């Protein structure tokens with residue numbers, strides 16, 4: 362994730378949640394991301410760059426894409442799953458490991474191994 366995308370998401374969620382926590386944010390920054398003052402915006406982006414730079418365990422997924430896996434189905438909801446693979450790569454036909462994600466119920470599966478992450482309890 363790019364630092365600016367993270368900053369935008371953080372700002373939007375922060376402003377939305379603030380009233381629920383009895384906090385009133387500054388008037389000039391309590392606006393849509395596009396209207397946040399430049400210096401404030403730059404500070405948030407720089408902060409997010411530090412956070413992203415200091416989190417080497419995170420995998421940058423820019424070069425990956427979720428592709429439809431037509432003949433693979435989620436064991437929970439039986440909908441088609443998506444495969445996470447390097448961008449532009451064909452769905453492998455051999456036994457190399459790769460992951461499926463069910464966008465319908467949120468399950469992540471490793472091909473041929475089964476469930477990696479159960480759906481959150483409802």
Ligand SMILES: [Zn+2]
Pocket residue numbers: 435436437438439440463464465466467468
């Ligand atoms: Zn599912």
